[in-house]
Amino acid sequence: MSVENAKKIMMEHFANTARRFGLSELYGYIYGLLFFEDEPLSLGEIAERTGYSLSHVSTALKLLENVGLVKRIKKPGDKKAYYTAIKNIREWRKEAYYKKIEEDIRQTRENLLRALKEIENDESEEAKKIRQRIEFALRRNAIAEKIINIFLKHEDEEILQALLECLEKKLNSKNP
Known part of the structure; x- marks a missing residue:
């Protein structure tokens, strides 16, 4: 089994968890994507990797941040917001x-x-x-x-x- 397949399995798990809570699978995909990343990702990078629009990803990130699963990070000298998953x-x-x-x-x-x-x-x-x-x-x-x-x-x-x-x-x- 490859690392990519293992990631896909977990991404589907997170997506199914989101569905069980009555949310779009996007919430699970975003969390899963950030969970496996070592570095924070920007809104644009998350939208590109998930295939969802910037507005959908932005809305999902706000909720994920509010429930404490995702953290917004500012990098010095960069106006963009970056996001990382709470992994613990x-x-x-x-x-x-x-x-x-x-x-x-x-x-x-x-x-x-x-x-x-x-x-x-x-x-x-x-x-x-x-x-x-x-x-x-x-x-x-x-x-x-x-x-x-x-x-x-x-x-x-x-x-x-x-x-x-x-x-x-x-x-x-x-x-x-």
């Missing part, structure tokens, strides 16, 4: 994925507390039911926050493996 998936997972979950958890907590405040003096049956649901959601939210903090603070696979084993043991003891 662990770094991406931590910075882009877990941070977004952490932000969602924080926003959820804030909104649950705001909703709870809105009904704090209401003693109607409906308010009591809503209060119970919100308090349950707050407890779940606190657990989710603790779990995501473990992922953010402990990249070590050994820690994550220990967490997984603990969870599996607990689940197995409930379902013998």
Whole structure:
């Protein structure tokens, strides 16, 4: 098998991943192209190599940059923007994925507390039911926050493996 065939296999993998997330395969092709490059590429170079238009590639790069998979780089003395892939998936997972979950958890907590405040003096049956649901959601939210903090603070696979084993043991003891 040649290096080029190996690259093609992975490019198709990235394209299929993009499709699974409801995106054009272009996103996967761009990421795959940048993933295998040692040096950053310009917008024009990426468009030329993928066969897509500058506008399509530009739009895709903006999204890939926003989700943290691609980084824009400026070279001294050059007005062009260059792009490189984030190749350390662990770094991406931590910075882009877990941070977004952490932000969602924080926003959820804030909104649950705001909703709870809105009904704090209401003693109607409906308010009591809503209060119970919100308090349950707050407890779940606190657990989710603790779990995501473990992922953010402990990249070590050994820690994550220990967490997984603990969870599996607990689940197995409930379902013998």
